[in-house]
Amino acid sequence: MSTTAKKFDERARGEFAQFGTTRVHPGELLRHPVYTRFLHWSVAIFFILSLLSGFAIYSPWLFHWITPLFGGGPRTRAFHPWFGLLFEVFFLFQFINWVAPMAWVEADRLWMRRMRRYVTNEDRVEADDVGFFNAGQKLYFWAIVLSGVLFLITGLLMWFDNLVGRWVVAVSYVIHDLAALLMLAGFIIHVYEGTAHQPGTFRSMMDGTVTERWARTHHPAWYRAVTGREKRQEER
Numbered sequence: 185m186s187t188t189a190k191k192f193d194e195r196a197r198g199e200f201a202q203f204g205t206t207r208v209h210p211g212e213l214l215r216h217p218v219y220t221r222f223l224h225w226s227v228a229i230f231f232i233l234s235l236l237s238g239f240a241i242y243s244p245w246l247f248h249w250i251t252p253l254f255g256g257g258p259r260t261r262a263f264h265p266w267f268g269l270l271f272e273v274f275f276l277f278q279f280i281n282w283v284a285p286m287a288w289v290e291a292d293r294l295w296m297r298r299m300r301r302y303v304t305n306e307d308r309v310e311a312d313d314v315g316f317f318n319a320g321q322k323l324y325f326w327a328i329v330l331s332g333v334l335f336l337i338t339g340l341l342m343w344f345d346n347l348v349g350r351w352v353v354a355v356s357y358v359i360h361d362l363a364a365l366l367m368l369a370g371f372i373i374h375v376y377e378g379t380a381h382q383p384g385t386f387r388s389m390m391d392g393t394v395t396e397r398w399a400r401t402h403h404p405a406w407y408r409a410v411t412g413r414e415k416r417q418e419e420r
């Protein structure tokens with residue numbers, strides 16, 4: 185990432201601290217500062233608005249109950265590209281904010297080989313080399329990056345359909361819908377992982393903190409890096 189983007193991100197993290205509080209009590213660790221939480225929830229809001237309005241446009245018959253939320257069919261159609269654009273803008277900042285810890289490393293290749301054990305909850309504790317994000321979280325992030333690029337290109341082509349050929353618009357519809365399906369699948373898994381599957385994770389996006397026990401369990405290498413301590417003997 186360029187130094188300018190990095191500097192911008194560091195400044196934003198500092199300045200956003202005044203708009204919210206993050207209290208880290210004994211036995212807890214700071215996971216997501218105010219700026220990251222602001223970006224995450226802005227991305228989430230505009231993603232959900234895009235998804236709902238997109239569904240209503242895709243199948244007005246099946247999703248007729250959605251359009252009144254946006255003031256009727258024509259308004260839903262008019263709002264959708266703007267919700268999408270705002271999703272893209274906030275995700276661009278989120279990308280800058282998270283691209284460093286999302287880099288793919290050797291530990292992620294090993295995590296992928298153990299994925300079945302993760303999904304079936306065979307291990308009580310993650311492997312020692314799992315850092316700030318695990319490979320599953322990184323995959324989700326990079327899937328959003330890919331879908332984000334596809335949404336933007338195909339969305340603009342459909343929005344300004346008078347400037348391009350009919351077949352370009354037709355192909356754009358298909359790609360746009362496939363990207364939406366990928367995002368929807370990822371979103372469902374993500375909400376499950378961030379809430380029911382891993383208790384103690386959701387609060388990291390609310391008050392910014394997690395317990396040390398949570399960090400030792402799910403991200404041992406990150407726990408070691410921030411505390412300088414090893415895992416507890418009884419948790420091995």
Ligand code: HEM
Nearest residue numbers: 215227228231321324325328374375378385386387388389
């Ligand atoms: C509305 C329901 C949502 C909930 C409950 C939720 C919850 C969370 C939580 C708790 C984390 C922190 C995980 C950690 O620190 O390990 C997180 C991270 C993240 N969220 Fe969400 N989120 C939601 C919606 C979204 C949406 C709509 C997107 C993007 C389209 C998104 C993208 C991400 C990404 C990329 C991460 C970092 C990687 C990961 O943890 O998977 N989230 N989310």
